[in-house]
Amino acid sequence: MTTTIPATMRAIVARAPHDWKLERVPVPEPGPGEVLVKVEACGVCSSDVKAYKGAESYWGGPSMPAWVKPPFIPGHEFIGHVAALGADTAERLGLAVGDRVTAEQLVPCGACRYCVRGQSWMCQVHNIFGFQGIVNGAWAEYMSFPKEARIHKIPADLSMEIAVLTEPVSCGVHAVERAKIEFGDVVVISGAGPIGLAMVGLAQLRGPKAVVSLDLNEGRLELARSFGADYALNPKTTDVISAVRDMTDGYGCDVYIEAAGHPASITQGLTMIRKLGRFVEFSVFGEPASVDWSFIGEKKELDLYGSHISAFTYPVAIDFLNRHRIKMDGVVTQVLPLEDMEEAIHLVADGTKSIKVVLKP
Ligand SMILES: [Zn+2]
Ligand SMILES: [Zn+2]
Structure with a gap:
């Protein structure tokens, strides 16, 4: 040719x-x-x-x-x-x-x-x-x-x-791998942009108890539901911190993946995550964010994981998209x-x- x-x-x-x-x-x-x-x-x-x-x-x-x-x-x-x-x-x-x-x-x-x-x-x-x-x-x-x-x-x-x-999904694969999701985990994914939406299906493949998607946009939440989110909630209209506590006997989520890129999403995560939980930071922020840093040590002894682009995850992303293991339609x-x-x-x-x-x- x-x-x-x-x-x-x-x-x-x-x-x-x-x-x-x-x-x-x-x-x-x-x-x-x-x-x-x-x-x-x-x-x-x-x-x-x-x-x-x-x-x-x-x-x-x-x-x-x-x-x-x-x-x-x-x-x-x-x-x-x-x-x-x-x-x-x-x-x-x-x-x-x-x-x-x-x-x-x-x-x-x-x-x-x-x-x-x-x-x-x-x-x-x-x-x-x-x-x-x-x-x-x-x-x-x-x-x-x-x-x-x-x-x-x-x-x-x-x-x-x-x-x-392929590129955004590869980034989502890396972030979800960083979260080390276990059976029985309640996983919150804050942000339902293209990568946050990919994370919904990817997190489900790890076999957790529930995946919760949070976003301010109803259309994006609709897609999150169709991609396998057990709950898709809007912090504008739902008290999402109480909702997550209610589904975890008051303890809070096991994993919080921050993919919204807004400072409020960090505070929300530090509040709704349980003690000894795993917090993954994926977003790029337009300006510095300030939070009560004592949540990480004194209050909750969190595991905090950063996640940067894709670490050898392109083959996984291509395979999952090709075999429809995750949905990204729409x-x-x-x-x-x-x-x-x-x-x-x-x-x-x-x-x-x-x-x-x-x-x-
Ligand atoms: Zn990009
Ligand atoms: Zn180099």
């Missing part, structure tokens, strides 16, 4: 906060070990929105250095088809032109202490597709996988709306062309009319 590869392509180029524009740029040439991919679809993540808006954790500021390296092409939640292979690539990776593929969002440096010790999801260099010009993302017609990229095949017959969720709410990138950003920022917005070049 051969296709003619054009010399130039349409791509969103990010140069500064709010300065993200559709431009015509050269199609990357695959060098030795590299893979040129024709992008099929790419999700818009809340991290893309934060980067678009100029958040300090991306562009730097008084308390931290810049992490993004403009100009760059955004987009790290992608699927596509192999368009061309650089020298020595086909044998090494077992890939052929036409294969449907994705690559893990983080391209490991291979040399830092984390990469060397098999903990590359915490790579010190931390090049993630779509935030630095050397690992341009997928809001473009084509993208290049560098030779260090971790590439995975995607089944050809999996629908685009499900396959494009999570993709809008599919838009690159021309409508700004509308896509606004839909995700607003959050009331969308769950996952996808760009299709």
Whole structure:
């Protein structure tokens, strides 16, 4: 199978906060070990929105250095088809032109202490597709996988709306693994965005007594119910702390996974979790959150687990999606062309009319 590869392509180029524009740029040439991919679809993540808006954790500021390296092409939640292979690539990776593929969002440096010790999801260099010009993302017609990229095949017959969720589901798998869920646990998942919704089905696969989904949006709660939540409750209209205490003989939940990204969700979790419970923090916060830290030690002796992106969980996510072990139908709410990138950003920022917005070049 051969296709003619054009010399130039349409791509969103990010140069500064709010300065993200559709431009015509050269199609990357695959060098030795590299893979040129024709992008099929790419999700818009809340991290893309934060980067678009100029958040300090991306562009730097008084308390931290810049992490993004403009100009760059955004987009790290992608699927596509192999368009061309650089020298020595086909044998090494077992890939052929036409294969449907994705690559893990983080391209490991291979040399830092984390990469060397098999903990590359915490790579010190931390090049993630779509935030630095050397690992341009997928809001473009084509993208290049560098030779260090971790590439995975995607089944050809999996629908685009499900396959494009591979990255967020991989992140959900890691967070749920961190929670070490046991039979008999009551698991609360705060936040029913794309990843919180994935966590509902993933947590059920661990065989707990009950999974409780919390969100302020009724549409998202409806989906959480259809994905297997035993309870889907709205903290706006239900006293969720009492509700969780009622279902646990007054003790509180065994596991609380914080995936809402709002400071109130942390306080709520520290209040409703039982003593010796497991609290998993997954979210990225727009600003520092303050809580009564004594819940963790003196009051409850909690196990507190952080969870960052995906730790070798892409194969699990792809397998679960492919075998329908978890449901994600209806999570993709809008599919838009690159021309409508700004509308896509606004839909995700607003959050009331969308769950996952996808760009299709
Ligand atoms: Zn993301
Ligand atoms: Zn590294």
